[in-house]
Amino acid sequence: MNAAPVLVRLPDQGNEPVRNMLARVESVATVAPGYCRITVASPGIASVRAGQFCMLGSVDWREGRERMLPRPMAVHEHDRGNGTLGFVCKLVGDGTRQLANLTPGDRIRLIGPLGHGFDLRGEGPVLLLGRGVGTFSLGLVPSQVPAGRPVTVLLSARDSARLLGVDHFERLGCTVLTVTDQDGTSSVPAVADLLQARFGAASRPGLVLSCGSRRLMDLGFGLARSWGARMQTSVEANMACGLGYCHGCASPVGSEDVEAPLVCVDGPVFELRPSGTTNTGEEDAEHEHTVAVG
Incomplete structure (x- = not known):
């Protein structure tokens, strides 16, 4: 884990x-x-x-x-x-x-x-984890998820005035959960308990998506592993061109021989997997990079 x-x-x-x-x-x-x-x-x-x-x-x-x-x-x-x-x-x-x-x-x-968007293929419920402006990277997901896959959205913010996207996701038929720093419900242990209580063995998500918070990404990654679900995250970065020409949004990983992934063209959405594991064969070795999220 x-x-x-x-x-x-x-x-x-x-x-x-x-x-x-x-x-x-x-x-x-x-x-x-x-x-x-x-x-x-x-x-x-x-x-x-x-x-x-x-x-x-x-x-x-x-x-x-x-x-x-x-x-x-x-x-x-x-x-x-x-x-x-x-x-x-x-x-x-x-x-x-x-x-x-x-x-x-x-x-x-x-x-x-x-850029590359989310890969929404698969089965089972979908869980979205968003905080701040990162919430809006998830905005199109509910309308593009295949029919029959319920979508639950957890939105996090400093206080209730800064909870973003509640009306949007409710209008699209999602179940919306909100947590804030102000009332203490946004701590990692509190959110973990909330999500584990919500999803029983028969309703565990098959796909977890996140944006806007490293804490939520790490939590989602751990939960996805325990549920046997896929996990994807949208990486936020400053960009000068958005097309891959300037290389200004390269993650600070890479090596002398291999350039770090460019958030604009290789992402902004990436799949998260445990280091050293692959799901799709030898090709993954070329695309595997240490996470560098703020």
Whole structure:
């Protein structure tokens, strides 16, 4: 139970071609203190896999230039009928605040969809573990899980005002569990007890997914092993290009002969397995890397 997890690249899934466009901003709204939702028109993007992301950057039409380098944002919602994509960003600096100050009708640089999303194949219930803005990397999962697989979502935050995504996941028919630092329910022992009590022998998840918290990732990994379930995590990283050209998001592992995985193109979603084990053969040795998550 104490084997260290390693990141394993997921197989290619036949992703949608990457688009580079100036997209129209449809709406911008505050969803919690320090967080905003941006909805943009995305003509031509037919499908986005849960866990994929786009690079977003604001554009100054008056000066004829782009105001900032694009920022990586997980796709939280995809409305095919209306042709829109939804993103939620945490306001941490000038770049994200520029995005939050956009208004309907503004144009935004959009590059995507990018990266490897979650591999949702398999059987049994699905458990999602999310905290903070990482919650939104899981936003498309419930609508893409095959029918008949119930989805339970555990959302963690500092306090109830910062619990993100509750309405979204409830609207998609998920069972939502919430824990906070404020009331003491978010500690690892408390969450472990909650999840072990919830899932009996006949209803154990077959797939566990996480994003936004190293503690939740480690807990999910241990529970997944005890349940015989697969575990995948979405790794958060600063990115300059999102396309693999700059190599700025390489995990600090690798060696002189083998480069560390790039979060943008090898991830952001990876499978977690115990170090030294494989499930799919010799090819795994090329894609196995020590976990480097904040």
